[in-house]
Amino acid sequence: MVMFQNFFQVQRGVRQGCPLSPLLFVIVAEVFGQAIRKCPEIQGLRVPGGKEVKISQYADDNTCIVTNSYGLVKVIDVFNEYGRASGARLNTTKSKGLWLGRWRSRTDSPCGLTWVNTSLKIVGIYFGSENVNIQSWAEVTAKFKGILKKWEPRYLTLRGKMTVIGSLVASTLWHVVKIYPLTRECIASLQSEIWKFVWSKKPEWVRRETCMSDYLNGGLRIINLDIKSKALLIGRVFRFFEESEAPWKDFMRYYIGRSLGINDNSRPNSDIPTPFYSHLLRVLREFAVDLGQPRTSKMYYLKRIEDCVTPVQARSELAWNQRFGPGLIWKEIWTDVARSFNDPVLRDFDWRAVHRVLPVNFRVHKWYSRISSACARCGERIETLEHTLIHCPMVKELWMFILKLCNQIDASVIGLSERNMLLGCFPRTRTRDLLRYLISVGKFSAWKERVSYQFRKDEKINSLVYFRNYVRTRLETEQGIMGTKNFESKWCLNNVLACVTNGIIRTLI
């Protein structure tokens, strides 16, 4: 909207995201704001409480609110004067006017601008007529779905998808949520898009509640749009108590000040809050917000997830408890699954394995009876998770090899139990991460072999070969990116997987 010209030679481009340029810009733009506010001929809007608002500025976007005809002309005058001093020019094709209130039906076009009687888009949100919320949401929803679609064809781990949703997709909603509450239908439709994306449009094997929970509850922190959009509103109430002044605070005080106990009778109060403020009051009640204790929206979000969503126990926990008894400490097991010692693909696999949702034939057969429930490798009548990962005769050699490695790394490991192998439970010692890693790669290799037998009979994978390659590749990758000392303490315990002699790393596996 505003351009600078002929003042200094631009010799290098300003990098996008340069932290100084917006600050320089607002210092100059502030001059325009002051000039508008100080101009007595421009009459602005009186907000409840008596203050007059004439202008609202966001970066290069200026919104002037004028209630007298002469004021309209004056705004342009002031801008031109400001332009002579700063080099800024008004882009009349991008500058628009919206008639409101008693001017609603005006059809003239003063000051050479484009004028509308319905709605106007200001920093991505529509204002004006009755349907502006629907209009704003339609646009944002389309963008939301567009980004999801763009990422759909990529191979991403579950955690990768979680990151895409959190940082690229859902973030399109947040600035609108703070102005127009999402309708129930809209939330349901967007949330279902998220689930389709997470599960690549295949059946959802793990409960939604579990997926939305924190890692230590077996979850993926998939966002709950309903709770998140409400939690964001709460932040607004706490911002009210911050020292800065803003016109919106006068409206909040006017509409719900009494309900919040922040308005006395010396100021005007509305008896009926607007739909937005009624919604805000409902949210405050729903979240049992204590106004005396400022907390961030994020804290409210996490607490609400923990109170309402997490209590639904993961189905797999019940199944494993039946197998191993009630002694399993689930928070520990899930935290381990999420630990970053394992690479992202492995973490993804572990998550599915511990949730018991790998598509073994025993499960698949229940859904599609034409697919046999038998193990494609050894012919065992029922291929269960336990069979395919650890008991199938085809992976016996693999597990013997892994046991030997584990024993060399930690002499106290003289056998591998089902709990070691299926859930990665090991005592808390310094060899633990490494043992858990080998076990995870072992299961992953067994699974890769199984998949190759099931689907690609011409290209069968040998799990032991796969295992050694997998570990070797990881070691080689990390050699390149971490210092020799760190590498040695992470991977070279007892010189089993790799060793360092005279500063040179050698892979032994």
Ligand SMILES: [Zn+2]
């Ligand atoms: Zn088998």
